[in-house]
Amino acid sequence: MLDRFKVALAQTKPHLGDVARNLQQHEEAIVGARAAKADLIVFPELSLTGYHLKDDVPSVAQRIDSPVVRRLEELSRDITIVASLVEETADFRFFNSALWIERGAVRFVHRKVYLPTYGMFDESRYFARGGHVRALDTGLGRAAVLVCEDLWHASTIYLAALDGALFVVCPSSSPLRGVSEDAEQDDNARFWELINRAYAQTYGLFIVYVNRVGFEDGVGFWGGSEVVDPLGQTLLKAPYYEPALVTCEIDLAVARRKRIAAPLLRDEDIDLTLRELTRIRQGGPR
């Protein structure tokens, strides 16, 4: 594990349904990240496919052993890659998945658990729901991957933190929704920026949030990717609405200092949580 490493945020504008073109876009960003001496490059949610796929989901889906994934594995020999796609399983289910690709192989797959299906969203119609929230030991330290809406459920970051994650990588396709007066960005962006800081500080970890840009069917994505440190400080902020490739250094010693100053995770009473969750699940008295 490295105490310090450099992360690149690839704030891309995927082409809807065009995996070959998007793979090309990944290759170019990876070249740029390598030139900037990044150890890790993170792409947005569904970076290889675009977001509003609808009935196109099965046509763009990839098996984990597909040539597209193999190409990303080849590219990962000297840089760790987090890329996202539609994952097809052997029993023909389709997941909204993010892949952790390191030293030439897919090390971990996070399948999006919370598929928004309300308002403008329709993900459960097309995707199967993931069943795990796990941290993993990577070459860069212990990390968890949570995809977009996953992070809107406080339970996922709670689990990731208790599972030892020092940084959480969140690929996102967050649309513009609700443009209010006197704000620099839309309501959605402001909410994300609020929770990224709150989670980072609450759990003493880094949040690496990577959102996409561009329009699909009139729906815009606001970009604004960022890295927030355990003190709640913004280490890196990509521009709103424009593609970007930006890098910063993550120093895990900051997490150590924060956790010494405020050992909230150490003091977390998992047994209490489990008891209360069991009671709530059984519908006991509140």
Place this chain on the structure above:
Amino acid sequence: MTAAEEVPGALATPEVPLNAPLVRRLLASFIADEVGKTGATRVVLGLSGGVDSSLAAALAAQALGAGNVLGVKMPYRTSSADSLQHADLVAERFGIETMTVEISPQIDAYFERFPDASASRRGNKMARERMTILYDQSARTGGLVLGTSNKTELLLGYGTLYGDMASAVNPLGDLYKVQVWDLSRAIGVPLTVVDKPPTADLWVGQTDESELGFSYPDVDRLLYAMIDLRYGRDELVAAGFAQAFVDAVALKVQRSQFKRRLPVIAKLSRRTIDRDFRYARDWGL
């Protein structure tokens, strides 16, 4: 405007907000992105001299460059001279190219056979005539047809189906009329255009607000609370909107739903267009 004055303004609901600098930026990137991904570089739009098409033209000029925007003036012989003058003023302000196609000959030829046709039949026919001209100019120039229907009109169904409602890309469809006014002022649409009473100019003396029976500020505030904030009927009345006003507007929104959807298709096969054959409009773009 007497009808509008009888409608009490509702004080307990929020004003319709507008963040002009951000919306301007977003709509310009929206036009550039959605037009660009089709392979087109240009747009054509009907330039009426009204505020909606003026704003759409200004946004398109910002997004694509003024040289890539063609404003088509399509007057009928009863169209007001002001409208044409205002269209020229707007074209000059934003540096866009214009052309004029009179629609009187074909409209008059048609209605010679139906001399008793009502004003609204004539108005709809004109709107559809203009649509066919825009799509032909689209084919001629390779520019996409830019829509100019705002959210108020679309919700109330105050537009002609397959007429002025037809377009490829519509930057105004999520802006209420009062937001169109505010954004137009911010972007520099001439004030004579912004401040004049809105009219479809389909017949002499027509104005939107007299035809609709209420003012845009009143109905926009109601629609914003009803649609965007999801206030229920009772909540709207409690907020100070007259019950009859709420019901009339709700009915207009409901009755015009057909104008916002594809025609009804009888489902026979396993995959029917727009029911279980679902793709983004930007599919493959």
